[in-house]
Amino acid sequence: MARKGKLMGERHQRIMQFLEAYQQENQYSPSIREIGNHIGVQSTSLVDYYLRQLSEMGYLERDDRVSRSIRIVKQYVDGNKHSKNAVSYIRQDVLRYPVLGRIVASEPIPVPGSDLAYYDQESYVEIPRKMLPGNEKETELFVLEVSGDSMVDAMINDGDKVVFRQANKASNGDMVAVWLDNDEETTLKYFYNEGSRIRLQPANPTMGPIYVEDPKQLRIMGKVVMVIRHL
Amino acid sequence: MARKGKLMGERHQRIMQFLEAYQQENQYSPSIREIGNHIGVQSTSLVDYYLRQLSEMGYLERDDRVSRSIRIVKQYVDGNKHSKNAVSYIRQDVLRYPVLGRIVASEPIPVPGSDLAYYDQESYVEIPRKMLPGNEKETELFVLEVSGDSMVDAMINDGDKVVFRQANKASNGDMVAVWLDNDEETTLKYFYNEGSRIRLQPANPTMGPIYVEDPKQLRIMGKVVMVIRHL
């Protein structure tokens, strides 16, 4: 009954839905016979046939001669259902970063490796890998918690968790954590190299920039990748 | 050589590490023979023996007569390694919320159910379940993206994703999205009911509060649960 060329038939859809539900339930993939059983097909070869198609359509991957090796690569979304604004569960890779310390204006920031980086083992931040910019090396990231109101001009509040990437230079437009030798404090600002001087722009558009004439007077500690605020 | 009663032998540790690595790599569990092969044991029964022990120790679960059905239940942590401030992967439940729309000062905010809630199917936010406050009903949450600089006094920037919980009343100290009839605009403020009046306090400590004498002039749309900023 379904002769739709490259499109998804009803069987394909039911297979994808079953795969998701089954994996959600059992943490591993169903066997071919289990799939066939669920969509009302006795023939294992037919299920194999469907799976091959779904694989070519880019919905899943599987490894030859390995049982229960189906991986869902692309999530199937039901076009009919008015389910656009619905939550969905998935099991995914999550990166757990310990919170290395507090970022305070009056002190240099703790970074990985430095042994002052002990704080509260219980505290950590979890981020799905997909939520991170694709090319980040996830081991170069670290997390600090903001202490006090000193970062308000960066639109960052007391208690916010800030995810940094280790760096000692920055490109224009990056938000960076910098240590200013003159003022002896750490601050979070947008970075702009204007040739003769460096402009540090607060995120808050109602506030004016800081200019640094001598590049040696500032030390870049890291780029801000993400800010997370819990309430 | 290892006769440690209920403790973990070196083999057990290597199995746990192998399981994690293998699952990380392939998204499914290794077979018993693959495990044996990796830890240098030919006998499948011996591997089964170890697995049974690990299962009793609460490290993993598996289903009878189902291939590749090993689930890691408890993460094995190497006591030796100085791995406190290191990243770790885990596979976890992740909730995916579609971004329902933009929040703009001059318009009421779109909420789930209302049909104006169509925006960009591609855009979504993923949050590990553990990162949400425990008792949140995850279906009551929805996500909006902030448009423009109108929420700066809530320390929220253009482009930030705000996670709301549906609500029409609030407790003192909650940050809420409110629609002000008088000003005809949506705003994000901390909510304080002071009896005779309601005080709406900006998050930015340098700014002053708004007072509303008549409770009917404001409509609470939702509580802010989380703010996420990507850079």
Place this chain on the structure above:
DNA sequence: CTTGACTTTGAACAATTGTTCTGATATATT
């Protein structure tokens, strides 16, 4: 109608995989 591409069945086969059993070896306990 005929062709051809797509779909389906059923069965048999072969590979993978979990389970079990017998016996050996080692380590600890009495």
Place this chain on the structure above:
DNA sequence: AATATATCAGAACAATTGTTCAAAGTCAAG
């Protein structure tokens, strides 16, 4: 030393599971 318990090897077995093939049915287009 004697006994019990824990650890290990090897093999055989049975169940599960992926693969393949031959043949038939279905449908749309020429």
